[in-house]
Amino acid sequence: MASLKTSRQFLLLCVCCLLTPACGDSASSPGPQGDTAFDAGADLPTDIADRQETDGPLETVVMETNAVELLVTVSPFSFQLLNPSDEVVFATLPELIARPEDGQQYAYGPPAAARTATATPVGGQNTSDTASSRWISFDRTLEASVDASGVHITLGASQEPRIRLQITLTVSDNRLHVKMALEEDGALDFERLSQTFLLAEEERLFGLGASSVGVDRRGQSYSTWMEHPTGTAATADGETYHASLLPLPMLLSSRGYGFWADEAGESRLELGSLLEDYWRIEVSDYRLEYTVFVNTDPLRTLRDLTGLVGRPAVPPAWIFGPRWRSGLNPEATPDLPLWHLLREQGIAVTILDDRLTFLPDGSERGREQEIAESVALLHEQGFRVIGRTMPHLSAEAPAVYEDYRNGANWGYFITAPNGQPYLLPLAGDLDQQVATIDLTRAVASRWFESLMERALEVGYDGWFLDLPCMVPDDALLYDGQEGWQVHNLFAGLAQQAAVSLLNRERPGDFLLAAPGGYTGSHGLLSLVLKEEFEPCLDPDRGLGSAVRAGLNLGFGGLPFYGSFLDPARTTPTCEIDGELLIRWIEFGALSPLMTLGDLPLSTSMRKLAPQPTSRSVFAHEDILDAYRRYSLLHTRLSPYLNGLALQAATSGAPLMRHLGLSHPQDAEAWSIEDQYYLGSSLLVAPVLTRGSQSRNVYFPQGLYVHWDTGQLIEGPSWQRIEAPLDSIPLFLADGGIVPLFDSAVETLSNESRFDVVGPSDVANLLDVRAVRTPGSSTFTLVDGTVLSLVVTGEVQPPFTVNSIELNRALSVTDVALCESGCYLLSTEDPPVLYLSTPPGEDLVVEGSSINLTADNPSVRPRRIRWEVVLPAADSP
Numbered sequence: 001m002a003s004l005k006t007s008r009q010f011l012l013l014c015v016c017c018l019l020t021p022a023c024g025d026s027a028s029s030p031g032p033q034g035d036t037a038f039d040a041g042a043d044l045p046t047d048i049a050d051r052q053e054t055d056g057p058l059e060t061v062v063m064e065t066n067a068v069e070l071l072v073t074v075s076p077f078s079f080q081l082l083n084p085s086d087e088v089v090f091a092t093l094p095e096l097i098a099r100p101e102d103g104q105q106y107a108y109g110p111p112a113a114a115r116t117a118t119a120t121p122v123g124g125q126n127t128s129d130t131a132s133s134r135w136i137s138f139d140r141t142l143e144a145s146v147d148a149s150g151v152h153i154t155l156g157a158s159q160e161p162r163i164r165l166q167i168t169l170t171v172s173d174n175r176l177h178v179k180m181a182l183e184e185d186g187a188l189d190f191e192r193l194s195q196t197f198l199l200a201e202e203e204r205l206f207g208l209g210a211s212s213v214g215v216d217r218r219g220q221s222y223s224t225w226m227e228h229p230t231g232t233a234a235t236a237d238g239e240t241y242h243a244s245l246l247p248l249p250m251l252l253s254s255r256g257y258g259f260w261a262d263e264a265g266e267s268r269l270e271l272g273s274l275l276e277d278y279w280r281i282e283v284s285d286y287r288l289e290y291t292v293f294v295n296t297d298p299l300r301t302l303r304d305l306t307g308l309v310g311r312p313a314v315p316p317a318w319i320f321g322p323r324w325r326s327g328l329n330p331e332a333t334p335d336l337p338l339w340h341l342l343r344e345q346g347i348a349v350t351i352l353d354d355r356l357t358f359l360p361d362g363s364e365r366g367r368e369q370e371i372a373e374s375v376a377l378l379h380e381q382g383f384r385v386i387g388r389t390m391p392h393l394s395a396e397a398p399a400v401y402e403d404y405r406n407g408a409n410w411g412y413f414i415t416a417p418n419g420q421p422y423l424l425p426l427a428g429d430l431d432q433q434v435a436t437i438d439l440t441r442a443v444a445s446r447w448f449e450s451l452m453e454r455a456l457e458v459g460y461d462g463w464f465l466d467l468p469c470m471v472p473d474d475a476l477l478y479d480g481q482e483g484w485q486v487h488n489l490f491a492g493l494a495q496q497a498a499v500s501l502l503n504r505e506r507p508g509d510f511l512l513a514a515p516g517g518y519t520g521s522h523g524l525l526s527l528v529l530k531e532e533f534e535p536c537l538d539p540d541r542g543l544g545s546a547v548r549a550g551l552n553l554g555f556g557g558l559p560f561y562g563s564f565l566d567p568a569r570t571t572p573t574c575e576i577d578g579e580l581l582i583r584w585i586e587f588g589a590l591s592p593l594m595t596l597g598d599l600p601l602s603t604s605m606r607k608l609a610p611q612p613t614s615r616s617v618f619a620h621e622d623i624l625d626a627y628r629r630y631s632l633l634h635t636r637l638s639p640y641l642n643g644l645a646l647q648a649a650t651s652g653a654p655l656m657r658h659l660g661l662s663h664p665q666d667a668e669a670w671s672i673e674d675q676y677y678l679g680s681s682l683l684v685a686p687v688l689t690r691g692s693q694s695r696n697v698y699f700p701q702g703l704y705v706h707w708d709t710g711q712l713i714e715g716p717s718w719q720r721i722e723a724p725l726d727s728i729p730l731f732l733a734d735g736g737i738v739p740l741f742d743s744a745v746e747t748l749s750n751e752s753r754f755d756v757v758g759p760s761d762v763a764n765l766l767d768v769r770a771v772r773t774p775g776s777s778t779f780t781l782v783d784g785t786v787l788s789l790v791v792t793g794e795v796q797p798p799f800t801v802n803s804i805e806l807n808r809a810l811s812v813t814d815v816a817l818c819e820s821g822c823y824l825l826s827t828e829d830p831p832v833l834y835l836s837t838p839p840g841e842d843l844v845v846e847g848s849s850i851n852l853t854a855d856n857p858s859v860r861p862r863r864i865r866w867e868v869v870l871p872a873a874d875s876p
Contacts, residue, residue, distance in 0.1 A: 067174035075141040194282040210246035212545035245516025258301035306652030310523030321350020321748035356387040362399035375459035382751030392434040412444035439493035441478035462511030492520030554654030562593030586728035589630035639739040642782040681736025737779040785856035793849035
């Protein structure tokens, strides 16, 4: 509970519980940009006490906890939120300011409202043009009171005295909760609200969902309207809005706060795009509700944000196996089944995505027995199989005509204004008219589950839930809402129905992937799969966009992400060739989820193939080598990725992390958009520029060891790192612990074949790579095993395991093969300890100045092979 402080003036106000209009009539005329009591510089605003000395007494209230302090100025209304160091991290404006281009009054300043504007699609965006809307600022404080629940303010508007704005501010722990709601005297149809906040000089803003147009959102305008990312949209305001299939009204600031708007409909955010020192949110609603979290640690802010919106459950281990997106037999070997070819070529694939569409057109109908037999065979070989489905039903496909007729008769579809099912065209390979199942009706949602269940009946392990946002604005739904009201939420309704079915039929053993969603998707999706990227090797497009999308999803609290290029978007400047594929394979291997596939190669690549007519990647040994090497690396990383998934489920920490999340005090780290951490241990720097054989890499504070070469690098520093085509710059950070499966593993799914190596075949052996200067580190596996590494000084033999002394081996190979336990301490600089334990439980390795443990008595005995780089404290 927050404690309350009041100035003498505000205490008097509380006795009266009323400000007369004359007393509160403190509207100020627009002034030039920055002409307020707030200086948006690096130090943010002056505090209330200073302003009282210079501007005269102001009625104020203070609410504070151990983590935050809220300072509210009653008239003119504004507030500031301070962290425990008494730094203002979040603040509003007390006065209206002018738009610098033309001097007109605009919705920058105090809370403001506007009448409903007609939504006009601009460049594909369903975004209202509010430049012509008459914004009314709430510039008068009419009433104020304070109680144990918070501060309650009623604001009025000089320009329109018949409307009022009720505001409640509540402080608890490290958070501020703000609720605003319009009250009208008469039908004035004010249904848009906005509020303005201040931007510090060096402040950066992150989040807002899966858009790949930049990671630092400052300077951008954004609409949280779920839409296919076909480009950008310009409005009459002069703003450019970026479309996304996964927009989120969530922001994280480098200043030390997180922001979440509780808004189901469209929000517009102008993040220093019109006025560089201010950011603004506008909602198409009569209410605006948001929460602000204050933390010095941005990972804790993500924990708090995801605590509100939800976190995904720990997925089954097999979803971290590489996914093959194709289902097509390669032209070079038409008689050899795809699964056989993958195993024969040594490509470690776990998931086969055959793109079979169960809905809307029932592509499986009439072939159920054949499909079930094929899926059973693939399960024996250690594959999992997924297809594609949608919350739509074809009105044309013969296979589902009876289903469509039943759904129409029962009233299970979203309807047009004429009361008939609202039919929409699908493009591409599914060119047909479809009806959308009305998921606001419980019985229709259960019917959707029964239709999806057909995929499980033939053995599928999940699906890609596609096109969930096709709800026209004028559609009518069973619960009385119109399409525009449920537009953003419909994807979550479809995902909720799918999860309900999968949890009932396949609890804890399924994959649900989707290209988009909204706030309610956080606790539902196994995987956010983005496949709209251009086939370009370019920092600004293609692969560069895929990196940014993953970082943005991480800021949005969605930890499980995979990407793939879109072969349909090839252009003369964006073609699929060997260099592009290899660089994307490298990035995919060090992403949370990896996708591979047999793709149509460019003309130049086809000419190099053994059979010039072949377009198959199987005809190119360099691509195959990359598939083998990096699909194996991703599969071996499963113990590490599963441990990170456990962290995500309990704390909201993303697997793919922006450098600023780990180094919040490093301004340079916040500026990086083409590197990331995978977890806290691995620093990844993908090569995004065509023809590059090296790249500049930024190393934050600490020591880093090159994964392949062992090169030791100290940060903070920029370094030029060699990156030949078959190598991605990858570094193990000091204190990092990375558990891996043995290199013999081929799949993460259980199998019944003696000639296929699955997870049960390597469960009794674990490899661990680590770097440790003097200090301690831990990593928790998904099974509860805690790996611990403590170094206190120069490490020297002898080494014991559970008090039994180990023998010294002659080579690293001997250590790897040693099942009775042995070690080798290299003489390199820095030295590396290679150590193999005998099979056991609760293994404790001790030596001079080192302690290694693997603690979990519930896990069956297994052998652990440690490889620990031991830099001195002052290295390099």
